[in-house]
Amino acid sequence: MDGIWDSLAAYLPPTMSFLTWRTVAVVFALANLKGLHFMWFLRFLRAFVRRLTDSAPSKHLSPRCLFLPAISGTRSPALECDYNLHKSNSTYFTDMDMSRGNFSLVLFRKPFNPIPGPAHFTMILGGTACTWHKEIKPYQPYELWTRVISWDEKWLYVVTHFVKAGAFKPNEFVMQPWRVKDGKKRAEKSEAEIVKAVFASSVARYVFKNNRKTIPPEQALKRVGLLPTDEAELAEVERLRVKGLPTGKLEAGWDTVRNSFEPGPEALGWYNSAY
Numbered sequence: 001m002d003g004i005w006d007s008l009a010a011y012l013p014p015t016m017s018f019l020t021w022r023t024v025a026v027v028f029a030l031a032n033l034k035g036l037h038f039m040w041f042l043r044f045l046r047a048f049v050r051r052l053t054d055s056a057p058s059k060h061l062s063p064r065c066l067f068l069p070a071i072s073g074t075r076s077p078a079l080e081c082d083y084n085l086h087k088s089n090s091t092y093f094t095d096m097d098m099s100r101g102n103f104s105l106v107l108f109r110k111p112f113n114p115i116p117g118p119a120h121f122t123m124i125l126g127g128t129a130c131t132w133h134k135e136i137k138p139y140q141p142y143e144l145w146t147r148v149i150s151w152d153e154k155w156l157y158v159v160t161h162f163v164k165a166g167a168f169k170p171n172e173f174v175m176q177p178w179r180v181k182d183g184k185k186r187a188e189k190s191e192a193e194i195v196k197a198v199f200a201s202s203v204a205r206y207v208f209k210n211n212r213k214t215i216p217p218e219q220a221l222k223r224v225g226l227l228p229t230d231e232a233e234l235a236e237v238e239r240l241r242v243k244g245l246p247t248g249k250l251e252a253g254w255d256t257v258r259n260s261f262e263p264g265p266e267a268l269g270w271y272n273s274a275y
Helices: 002-009 018-031 039-052 056-060 091-108 191-196 217-223 231-248 254-259
Strands: 070-075 122-132 141-151 156-164 198-210 213-215 269-272
Touching (some): 070 091, 091 122, 091 198, 091 269, 122 254, 141 217, 191 198, 191 254, 231 254
Antiparallel strands (some): 070 141, 122 198, 141 156
């Protein structure tokens, strides 16, 4: 290892000491942890373990959670930026892996199990697409808001929006009731202000599987208690499902996907994925 450092030191200015070079390397690595090799696995493993060991879903999961977003916070380090000096398009999909991982395990942790069983299932990503609206600058913080928008006989459709950090602050996090509420009334934002805060929008579709058997999304939602039993409430859920289906299927255009961002007073939770 010392030989490597000595070789590198040969290309450095004489005034730059060996210790200084090491310090610079360490600082650079710490400032770009998110973009280093194997960090995708470490970040996803962290989310996977924390969500599976979280006791909140069994206590707080209910039909009110069905269309609520899970919010993940992060930022774009230098290694995620391209020659235009903004976040590279390809790196958005890595962020969405983490955001959807948190989201899906919050809602569907209970029956999740890769080993086939009578009530077990896994969620398999069947496709995703993204459109970009505004650049994300180096080290700029932002949030991913991920939620269910609709489903049909086979697919569960999920939307994710990349949003300016702190632009919208829910008054309540259903899965994290310990988060402090400041009691301040949030100022209502216009539709133009909401759209302006969105950096990018994505739609993904998931299929539920038990071994080779496909489980209809409605059955999966019932299994985890996300569908109400009251007829009036169920009718409202169906109305929202039908309304969101053209967006989920990308039949209504990308502007509709962007406009499907609807920040409200409630969210599932806020999850840190900054490194």
